[in-house]
Amino acid sequence: MGTKEDERLFCLIDEAAQKYNHKVKSASFEKFKDFKVTWNRNGSEKSYRISDYISDSPDDVLYDFLDTLISRMTGRKKGYGPEYLEWVSSDGFVLSKRPIYLERSRNISMSTSGVHRDIGGSLDRLLESGLLTDSDIDNSYFTWTIGPGFTKVGSCNAMFRVVTISSSLDSPDVPEKVLDFVTYHESLHLGRGYRPNRRAHDLTFRESEHRFPGWEECEKHLMKMKKTKEK
Ligand SMILES: [Zn+2]
Incomplete structure (x- = not known):
């Protein structure tokens, strides 16, 4: 059988x-x-x-x-x-399996260009400022979600090297800096690679995350977005 x-x-x-x-x-x-x-x-x-x-x-x-x-x-x-x-x-595994993963994923736009914001622009700023390096985001795929989620504004699949950003951040009401912060957070996961059975947000991760200038404000903004939506 x-x-x-x-x-x-x-x-x-x-x-x-x-x-x-x-x-x-x-x-x-x-x-x-x-x-x-x-x-x-x-x-x-x-x-x-x-x-x-x-x-x-x-x-x-x-x-x-x-x-x-x-x-x-x-x-x-x-x-x-x-x-x-x-x-x-290996790059070969990621390159051959990622298309299958993307095909099976619902709720992704398969594009970095949103209506108001561009994830590619975020990545450029993060690379220019030196917060990220090319090797962090090598062989990676970034996309917006289709439906706007507010609880989970970003996610990273480190195995297939796919970062998904909630389209709730594709809005003129959300400062560009907040999008950059979320893109930065998810890219840090990519930079650390695939780590099965290990803690994602350990102390080392938080230390890197807090290198982002104004991270506290950004977190406050995200918290506020979440609360407003819950009402
Ligand atoms: Zn995370």
């Missing part, structure tokens, strides 16, 4: 599971939008569904990923090995 890819997946996950005395009933690749794993329990056995973004990765990469997955499922805290991390952080 399974495809060839699923058969390979099952062989590798079963091999990893045996190491931890874990029982896997089945495993398949799924076309999730986000990179993720879900599972169901059938008695003492589990059935896994794994993002198809890594369905064409070499055996050692896939095994490394599955080994860490099963170790964490069984209460251990193994980190990912270099095989997996290097594969998914």
Whole structure:
């Protein structure tokens, strides 16, 4: 019933599971939008569904990923090995999988030009001021959302290197500086790269974030926007 890819997946996950005395009933690749794993329990056995973004990765990469997955499922805290991390952080992986991620994403305009504001202009100012460097935003994709969200004004998918900025900031009522601050925040995540199972907003991140002149004002403005919308 399974495809060839699923058969390979099952062989590798079963091999990893045996190491931890874990029982896997089945495993398949799924076309999730986000990179993720879900599972169901059938008695003492589990059935896994794994993002198809890594369905064409070499055996050692896939095994490394599955080994860490099963170790964490069984209460251990193994980190990912270099095989997996290097594969998914490579430009080739990002360039080949990002179009699929973008296609599966709803609510993105696929453009940096808004009606009133331009994310490209923000990036230029951030690079010019030296807050960001080219390497931070290398091989990255920026876009507005279609619908304006107010709770989440920006988000970053560090795996596919996609930054999404809420179109609620594409307004003459929002100072350009506030947009720059949000673009800066999300770009800092890109600069740090893909860091699975690690804290996004740790002390080092906050220190970098607070290099933005007037960050406190910007945060206040964003807070105010959120509160006004909640009413
Ligand atoms: Zn963040």
